Structure formats: C-alpha cells, structure tokens
Amino acid sequence: MDFFTIVQLGDASIRMAIPLLLACLAGLFSERAGIFDIGLEGKMLAAAFLSAAVSFASGSVWVGLLAGIGISIALSIVHGLASITFRGNQLISGVAINFFAAGLTVVIAQGWFAQGGRTPSLSGAARFDGIDFPGALTRVREKMQASPGMQFYSEFVSGHSILVYIGLLSVPLTWWILYRTRFGLRLRAVGEAPEAVDTAGISVVGLRYSAVIICGILCGIAGAYLSTAVQAGFTKDMTANRGFIALAALIFAKWRPWYALGACLLFGLFFAIDNRFQNIQLQVLWIMVILIGASAAMVLYAIKREKIDVIVLGGLSAVLTVIALATWVGSTGEEAGLVAALFETVKVPSQLIQSLPYLFVVIVLAGFVGKAIPPRAGGQPYVKER
C-alpha cells in the first residue's frame, strides 16, 4: 500500500466518520442526560430529506441545513415528550421515530417531487462543496503525482466540506461544555442522579429537554451532511444504519467525546476499507489461523465458565471450525493437495466484508473491547410521584 493510498484511506475514513461522529455526539448529549435515543437514525434521515428538499427549493444550502436541523429538533422534542414528559419507554419511542422518518420522508418526497421518494439533484449553492485550502490540489489525479506532504495537505487536510470541520470541532467543544461549564456539570449529573439535580434546585425536565434538543441539532447536521455534502440530494433510507452504528460507537467510547472521535474514525475506516477493498483475497492458511484461532479463544474462555458458555461458544467455535475446514478442503483440487491448498488464495465473500462493521459492533457490545458503564439513570424516566 503506497502512501497516497493510506492518505486516501484516512481521508475516506474521515468523510465516512463525520456523520457517525455527529450522531455519536448527539447520542452522547442525550444519553449523558439520561435519555437513551435509538432514534438517531430517524432524525438523521428526516434531516437529510428536509435539508435536501429545502436546499433545492430555496437554492441555498444554508437554509436547507436550518430546515434539517429544525425537523430533527422537532423529532427530538417528540422523543422528549414521550420519554421526559410522559415517561414512556425510550426504546419504543426511538423505534417509532425511526419508522416514522423512514416512511414519511418517502411519502412527502413523493408528494412533493414525484420522483419515487427522492429529491432532485442539488447543484451550486444548494450543496456544500469542499473547501479548498490555499495551495491545495483539488483533483485526485493531480494529487497522485504530488509530494507526500502535499498529498497529505491536499487530501487529508484540505478539501472537505465545512460540515466536516464543524464535526471535528464539535469534539473539543463537546468536551469543553461537558467538563468545563456549569451546564455540563448539570448535564452529567442529571444522567447519573436526577434526584440530586432536582433537590439542588435545578429543573430535571429543562435540562433533559436541552440535552435532547442539542441531540436534535447534531443529528440535523449529520443528516444534512449526508444529503447536501456527501451526496447531492436525498434518496430513501440514505442514512443506511449510521444511527445504530453511532450508538455502538458511543458505547465503545464510554460516553466520552474524545473517545467518540476515535471510535467513529475506526468505524469510518471500516467503511472506507469496505468501499475500497471489495475483493479481498486471503490465503487459506490465514483463514484457518483466524477462524480456528477465534474458535480456540472462545473455547478457552468458555471452559473455565458455565455450562451455557460452553454450549453457546462451543457451538459457535464448532461452526467456525467447520467453515475453516470446509474452506480448506474446498480449495484442494486436482493440482493442489491438502498442504498446497493451504497456500491457495480464496476470495472472502463480499457479504462478509460488508458485515464486518456490524460484526465489530457486536464484538464491541459484547464488552470484549473494554467494559462500559452507561450513565446510571440512563433509560429510566425520572419519577417523583407515582
């Protein structure tokens, strides 16, 4: 892999990470205040649609961005109503918001533009263009010939849309708000012990609504970024599960802003790899090492524990071992004997590569990559009087 490829991979990782990052920080504000939000996906989607639609109609992407943020805040307030005011189930409210956005964006888009649930393509001022820093090269083909420093500057540093820089800046900003301001102290407190906040004379409801609204703003930017910066227009379901991955990143980041940046960049890298290296060829030997290694690790973990661990992990490792052996045997042919087959290469199914981010989310959630303790009052409505 040459240097430029690495720079590009980094560049693509950032691009893919930004919507995750914004959504992740959105979730951070909400969950730090004790409101779980699996409706990030829906809010992003609604914002993606409305910002594209309004950008198109008004000709100004900034107006579109505001509209996107507006609808996202509106959905946040619905979530707030359900989970703060009416003390409903936060998961169910989130699920409902996701469906609502998925359905309504298409219905409205069809009613508005009659283009099968998408908006027309955006161009010119109706879209966020990349900001080119002074002296930076703009085209991939020019950059390829430039010096490594120039490549780094032009590709990695320059050329992103303004929202990318906003997204990156929101990390230190979030950190600062959370740990250096009165609001941050109260926000963190209300997610841990709302009764302490309440008896200290601060409104729990007010704090939680502000958190939820900040969450809406960030989701709104994330959605607008997808439809007006990455893409030039809205297509149905264009958020493609980023909201859920952002939630996993949030857990991985242990609800901390800088960690969130790291987690989102990692997931961004997964996407970048998936996009770039679709035909991944692996030597059978490596497949065997990976699969049987994972099996062995699971078995080792399980045997010291309980029956259920042995059954589930044992079963899973058996499946992996069978796949490994089947791959091996399958690679033997007329020319290749059993030993030679180990050095044959086989293509990893693209479905598997595409499933990697999801698989990684599961591994993260399983806590094998560090145990995370969520805000103590998270997910629970604050009930003073029954």
Place this chain on the structure above:
Amino acid sequence: MNAPAIELKGISKAFGPVQANKDISISVMPGTIHGIIGENGAGKSTLMSILYGFYKADAGEIYVGGNRTDIPDSQAAIAAGIGMVFQHFKLVQNFSVLENVVLGAEDGAMLKPSLAKARKQLKSLAEEYELNVDPDAIIQDIGVGMQQRVEILKALYREADILILDEPTGVLTPAEADQLFRILRRLKQEGKTIILITHKLREIMDITDTVSVMRRGEMVGSVKTVDTNPADLAERMVGRKVLLRVDKTPAQPKDTVLEVRGLNVTDAQGVHRLKDVSFNIRAGEILGIAGVSGNGQSELLEVLGGYEKATGEILLNGEAIDLTGAHSDGQSRRNRGIAHVPEDRQHEGLIMEFSAWENTAFGYHHDARYQKGALMDNKAILADAQEKMDRFDVRPPNPMLAAKNFSGGNQQKIVVAREIERDPDLLLVGQPTRGVDIGAIEFIHQQIVALRDKGKAILLVSVELDEIMGLSDRIAVMFDGQIMGERLPSETDETELGLLMAGVTDTDAPHSVKEIEDNLAHAGTGEKV
C-alpha cells in the same frame, strides 16, 4: 416574641389514592431543634419534601420568617434559606464531594471559579462545624457517615438557616449519631433552625426542643419535649397503648441446624464483602445479626438464600450446601428447607405487578402441589393464597389484587405467610418490620417466635437494635464484613452493641471518637481500615 422560622398551614397532599398529608399545620421557632415523629408512612417525609419544594402541596400555605412564601421548587426553598438532608441521599455517586456541593450553586457559566470558591468555603465550613471531608473524594468511595456530612455541607454552602434532616440516624451507629448531634447542637448555637425527622423516641428526647407527632397523614399535635415522655409519644404515634417488648419464653435450643464456616464474598467490583464469617444456629433459637446497614448483612442473607456466590463452607443439618455450583440458587435452598423473608419485599420478596395469589407461589412455583400435569394448577394456588391471607389477616383479603395495591405492612404479611407456612428448617429474616406499623410488627414478631418454638432455626437481620434485642436469643454484631462478637441479650446493652457495630471490640478499649469515626467512614466500602 419573634416570628416562627417556619410555619405550615393546612398542608394537604395526595399521591393518587393515598392521602399522605391531611391539613397539616406546624410552626417552628428560630434557633430551635424541632422533632417530627410518626410511624412509617405517616407522611413525615412528604411534609418536609413539600417544605423543600420537592413535591407540590395540593393545598396549604408556607410562611418563612413570618412571610408567606411560595415554594414551587427546590430552587425557591434554597432561596428562602431552607436546606434538606433526605432520608435517601441525593448525591451524584461518581462526582467528587466538591462537584456535589457546587452542583446547582455555581457562580457563573464557567466551572473553574465556582469550584475554586467552593473549595475555600468548604475548608472554612469544615473548621467551623467540625465537618471534615476530602473535597476531592468520589462519593461512591466514602462511607455513609461521610456522605451525610456532604449533604449537610451542601445545605450550609447554600447558606441555609433552616436545616431539615430526614431520619439521619437510620444509617448511623449510636456513636456516630452522637457525633451528628454534636454538630446539630453547634448549628443551633449559631442560630440555625433544625427540623429532625425520626421515629426513635430516644433521639427526640435527647436533642429536640419541641416535637410534633404525625399519624396516618395527620398532625396529632406538637408539644415541648420537656413536657412529654417516650410512652406518651408512642401512644400518640400509634393511637393506642403499645407494648414495647416482645413476649417470649426462653429458648430451648436443640441440635445445630446451620453451621457457617469461613464464609468469604468478593463482589463484582472486587470489594471484599464478607470476611471469614463463621457462626452456627441451633434448632429452636433465633440468632440476631446487628449492624449498621452495608456491613455485610445483606450479602450474608444473599449467600444463605442462594443468590450470591461465596467461598467457605455452610452445613445444613450436617450436610454441605453448594456455594458456587449448579445448586447455588434460591430454588435449591428452598428444596433444602431454607425459607427467606428478604430485606426488600418490594424488590425481592414480591412481584409488585403480580396478583397476591401469584405471589403466593413465588419461589415455590416448582412445588408439586401447584402442578397439574405439565401446567400450573392456578386454582390450587388461588385457594392456598386465600387460605393464607385469611389466616394472616391480610387486608383486603382479596387474592386477585396486585401486590402493589397492598400497603407495606400487608405486603410484608403476604411474604411472611408464604415463607413461614413452608415449615422450613431454617428461616432467614431480613428487616422483617421495616415500614410496617406497630400492630403488624407485633403480629409478625409473634409468628417468628412461634416458629422458633416449633423448633426451627431462625436467622434475623435487622438494623433496629430494639428488634434485635427483643427477638434474639443470641446476638452477633457485624462490622465491615466481619462478625465482631457474639453476646447474649441478657448480658449486653445498646452501648456495647453500638461499639461493636462501630468496629470497636472490647479489647480495644479505651477508644476514641476519632477512631470510631475513621472506622465508620470506611465501613461498607471494603477499604482497609
């Protein structure tokens, strides 16, 4: 004569169908300590929470320093110079002491200046009132006594002139309570007004100037402390003459039923909860475990009840009990003849959403008599429930009602009926009368004694020293996961038990208050003393 510091007029408050406060009036003069007593559920906490703006009253007026004051929220109460230390502390567990003190009383949008100011202020308050705490300690790492100090500091930092303390001694040892009372007297000298909620008559007599009695949501009356005595207060509280002792004959212990040897428990956070606990109980005797809550009693019950893993050895009727393997669960324990009235009936003993009849089978749902082929015999359970409820005088005697719809005392009766009626070899009882009225307390105590007299072994855990002294045939005191010593009720007194509860064994004497404090500050958190 100057205006009362606090005057409440005609306060009423209902929680759904429960009328917690009915037309309550009360007046407290500045610079005095005013006590409020009443049974559990009498509405004391509710009344004070209204004064502190935590709940909104349905009707009534509040006067602070003679001026009519609206207190719609805690912010208004704080502004009116009222501070409150709740029964259950309102602290952010993973914040530092400093952050907890500053929360809600910041000076500006930025945190740094507020924290710096609070640090200075805290130091001077600590000196003034002997309220030493480490401002950078994290709440979850310090003991309850310390946490209580933080709560008091919070109120003082907000310049409260009127300080409400809701059952502050429930979690303290006698010695620790003395220390608290010294602080309160000090505050009184400084001209502060203090309202103290408690149901311990001794404390009222010790420290208060005036006292109000509440019963079933109503104010029975206020008197000067010097004009009353404990028996009089108890009668006002309950509404009839009460027997303050348990009637029982001396125990006739027989063979050893339970033998506990070198029990050790380390929890998920790696804290050593039980340290080499050993004791035994014989048939026909009640062993009482005294101790400030959080010193390992709960873990002991959980281990014996089968839902906490431990190392060591437990023998029931001479046979070992599985402590870690497949048979270390509540189900297996029940099969072995151990019944368990858990400490927390609402979170452990009952499923609040289940009806009373379903709760009758709870834990015993595998019993053969509740089965009909592959299915459960719901009719049999219902009949059984009805019969038990009648016998234990559960009110209302309707088995179809959900558990949540019974009052605390009746809920407890449902649990006790279920467990005692199994005729177990060993009965574990945790806080049997917490939140239960005196009538029901008598009944439950009688049932426990009756079971003992049938020749069963009973392990009683309670934070109420009176209950321990009254019921037990032998008393063991727990401190910091250890058994500090065993005493016979006839040969000990509350002072001695109190010292043991504070971790001071008799050989350590003479002891200093400081030593006790240090011990308690670390009690229950598993740190090395």
Place this chain on the structure above:
Amino acid sequence: MEKMPKWADVILVPVVSLLLAAIISVIVFWSVGQNPWEAIKLMAFGAVGTSDFLGYTLFYATNFIFTGLAVAVAFHASLFNIGGEGQVLVGGLGAAIVCLFIPWPHWTLALLAGGAAAAVFGALWVTIPAYLQARRGSHIVITTIMFNFMASGLLVYMLSDALRPAGQMQTATAIFPEATHLPSLNDIAGLFGSELFGRSPVNISIFIALLACVGVWLLIWHTRLGYQIRAFGQSESAAKYAGISAVNITMIALLISGALAGMMAVNNTMGINTPQLVDNAAGGAGFIGIAVALMGRNHPVGIIIAALLFGALYQGGAELSAATSIPVQIVVVIQALVIMFTGALDQMVRSPIEGLFMRFSSKAVKE
C-alpha cells in the same frame, strides 16, 4: 384499589391510542394532497373488498401473528427483540433447506419438518444476541439490529451462491418440490365448492399461527416457565431472590421468540403460490411485529386482532398506492404512529382516562 377497570386498560386505552394515530395519519394524507376519506375508503376496499384482497389480508396477518408473538414473548421477559426481521430470513433458510434437499412424500410431513427447521434456524439466529445479553449485558436491541444486517448478508450469500440453481437470475432458491406445497385456504374452501379466498396465498399456516397463539397463551400464563418469564420480566431482583436464573430465562425467552419469528417462514416460503425463498422474504414483518405486540398488549388475543388490523393496513396500503400516487410507505408511517401512541406515549393516553375514572369513582363513593 385499581385505578381503572380492566376493560378500560385492554380496550379503551388502545382504542384511544389508535384513534390518535389515525388522526395524525389523516393529517399526513392531507399534507400530501390526498383526500383522507377517499384514501381510507380505498384502503378498506383494498383490504377486504374482494375475496382475493381478504385472502391477502389474512396472509399478511399470519406473518404478523408470528412476529407479534415473537416480540410479545420477549417483552414478557422485558426483552426487546427487534431482530425478528433477521430471524424470519434465517428461518426461511431452514425451511428452504429442508424442503429442497429432502424428498417429502406428503405436505403434512414437509410442514412439520419445515416448521421445525424454520423455528430452529430462527432460534439459532438469536442465540448469540441472547447469549451476549444474558452473559455480557450487551443490549439486545442493538445486537439484534446488527444481526438483522448480517442475516440479510448471509441470506444473499446463500441465495446468490449455494442455493441458487444454475442459470437462475433471481436471487432466490429454486421453487420447492410439489410435495412440499402447502394447501391454500382456497384449496380447502374448494373442497366445499367455495372460492372464498380467491387466488390469494393465504394457506394452512394460518392455523399454525393460531395454534402458536394458544401455545403462547398456555406458556405464558399456565406453565412454570411462563411464570418465571413474567416474574423475571417484572422484577429482575425478585427473580434472583426466587432462584429464577436470569441467564436461563433470557436465553429461553429469546430462543422461543426467535423460533416464533422463524416459523413465519413457513407462511412466506412454503405457503406462497410459488413456494421458494427470496432475498427480501421478511418484507418488514419483523418490525411490524413490534407494533402488533404493543397494540395487542402482548396477549395472543390482542395480537390476533392487531395482526388482522396490520394485515388489512398492509394490503390496503398496497392497493392504495396502486390506485393513487401515495407510496406504500404510508403504511410504515401509520405503523410508526401506532407504535408511538400505544407504546411510548401510552401514559399520555392513560393518565387522563385514569383521571376520568378516578373522578367518577370518587363521586360514586361520595354519593
């Protein structure tokens, strides 16, 4: 004292919630320039207007009964299985393998074996999320969502590789052998000379769905396992006290849930007119199951009613979108509203109704 009578809880509250959802749906129709009354008429006709339409409504309802039961069983254990979609797909894989590779002499045997395979595969697919929830505390909602994506990857891999007959374009299995075809209700009605369900694919598996309802009812309210599931769902700490193993109940409740979702595959693979497994076989039924369970108050009877309603909505919505320019996603919007009002905003509906009952009952007491 109960705050309100039982009937108000199981009937009045859901009906009011539905009404609210309907009002917002009407606003949505309006906002996209559609006369709501016309739309509702079109949908109603599309749902039950002809014998074919009715049959399709029942066909979809069968799907939703399975997924609704799946969600409900998990809900009773206080677990939110949002992975029905994936479990249906993998269940389909099970049914397809059994039907394609074993020569069945008669459809009854195929039904038994296919149903069992679908259930087992569905359960297997939830095993890892269940295990992670039970042993590692990983949140079941997110893990099952992730497993939905992976299921779709696995299915596409199988359908574009191992299970796709050579030369076939569609990412689908071959059509199952004749002997595995399940008789449609119309075939059965035909025995009595009726054409009741037209050519719709509603088939014998609707009875399996109803049997499953009875089974779930018995399980939840009349067995020890159900008792333990409910106890665990209501109070984890109490369950621990009683010796009910959190790990076991979490695993078992989710495996049953997964098996029920998987069994839906019988209807939408073996039951359809051209029995085969296609790549988007679940068609959102896994998610609709959430709405169905919430609306049906996690009770089989409620689930049957809710499933019929959603079957009608789904079928009527398709007809509506055929007749107008409204995309069929309108059904997703209505589904979201139902979930919102019957699920998350339950208290908003419930409190005023409870208040009314309280006012009435206290008046009655005074008088």
Place this chain on the structure above:
Amino acid sequence: DGHSAGPAIIYDLGGKFDKSFNESAYNGAQRWADENGQEFAEFEITSDAQREQAIRRFAEDGNSPIVMAGFSWATALETVAADHPDTDFVVIDVSWIDMPNVRAVGFKEQEGSYLVGMMAGMASETDTVSFVGGMDIPLIRRFACGYAQGAMAANEDMTIISNMTGTTPAAWNDPVKGSELALSQISQGSDVVFAAAGGTGVGVLQTAADEGILSIGVDANQNYLFPGQVLTSMLKRVDNVVYESFSGTTDAGIVILGVAEGGVGVALDEFNAELVSEDMLASVEAATAAMASGELMVHDYMSDETCPALEF
C-alpha cells in the same frame, strides 16, 4: 374501479424513478401515452409477496398487454399467465418463459457493455477504467464482464477495477457508497467509470463529475445529467420494448435483443458530442457490425458464470 382496460406496466422493486431501468420502462410507456393520447395503468411493488397479486389484479381488470420490468417476475408470471390465456404478457429481462401468451424479452447486455467498454478504453489516459455495479447478481456481472472485454479490446494492458455496491436490494439505492466506490477507483487510477447500479449510479456519476473524470451511464440515456462529463450511456432499450408492446406490434415468444436488434447500444447526443472522438465512433461502428454478423462473440458471464477479462 379506476383502471381502464388499456395496457398496464408493473415496475420492479427499484421503483419507477430509479433514473435507470424502471425509469426507462416508464419513459417508453409515457411516450406511447403521449403519442396516442391514451392512458395506461401502472404499479410499483414494494415486496415480493405482491408480485403475483399485482399481475393478477391487472389481468382480472382486463388490462392487456401487461408489461413487467425485471427478471424477478418470472415465477409469478408463469402461474398467472396460465390462468389468463387471453391476456398478453410481456416480461423484460427474462429469456426462458415459453408460453403462448407471454413475450419474454432478454437483452445482450454484454454487447452494449462491450461497446461502452471500448469507448472507455479509448478515452482513458491512465489505462485504467472501472465499473460500479449495484447489487452483486449475475446480471450485473454480465454488464461488468462485457465492459471489461470491451476495454481490453481497446487496449490489451488495460487495468479494470470492478466493485459491487452490495448484496442486498439496498445496493440499488446507495449513492453515498457509490460515490465512495468511485473515489476509491479514481485514486487507483481510473479515469472512466461505468455505473450499472440503479440509483447508486447517480452518486457515481456525480463524483466522477466532481473529480473531473468521465463516467458512463446505464439503461436510460443519462448523458444529460452532467453535460460534457458523461462519456456515454449504455442504452438498454427497455423503453422501446414497452413502447412496442403497448402499441401492439409484437408477438409472443422469447426474444433476445442485442446490438444488432437495436436492443442495446450507446447513447450519442449533444451532451457528449465533444467527448466522443472519430476513432471511438469508428470502433463502435466496426464492433457493432462484427457483432451483428456474428463475427464478434462477446462472452456472456451468465452462460457459464465465468469471465475471461475480469475476476469477481
């Protein structure tokens, strides 16, 4: 109800306005309607379960012919067509149903793809061209394989990068990913990218335009989307098939349309006139002739699931 007994068209899951396959079918129907001043019935399905229901409904309403866009219709059609012997059915992208009332129309996508591949090969300055497919199915591999053969024909040393967007139907509708794939291909040197990916292709074409490389559209003529930046489009005259079927000028039977039959081809119009050199035109013409005469056989991936010019 509202359906007149005229012709009817049913679109596949991608939806009517996918700017591609379905949209092309729609355009044909609309052209017929505009020219004849008549109406037609149409339907977009949203799940596979609706297929049979949709066909049957139109058949029962008396619509004829009923045109279905997409190979996924095959199984459902076989059942319904047998029940409605008097209705004419046309199914596009299916080449194996032999029934007296069904016209099954297949295309030799490999031939059209070969032509655009050749043009790409000639236009490329980096000797690297690329392909973005939608969902990874044999049909799309047929496109890719034809394209690769064409590019190799233009230049033996051509590097061909091929990516598929995904393995689920969502892959038809993921322009974000399409854009990322295009960027990655550009950085691997590609300067002409062919998108056969439905809605995803919009993202590919957009990115190619942003980055100043050439792109190639698919199915419908997409040259107009980015004038001067879309080299050409691989036309698959689905519109013609629909138009002719609606006009009633066709018979039942299996038809495979290649370059010779005008079923597939390249789009040349004012939007790409400046991009297409004389050389290219000449080569395209020569190849077209060679295909028509049978002299040039472009390998069809679907015949044996292998491709001589490209590894999948």
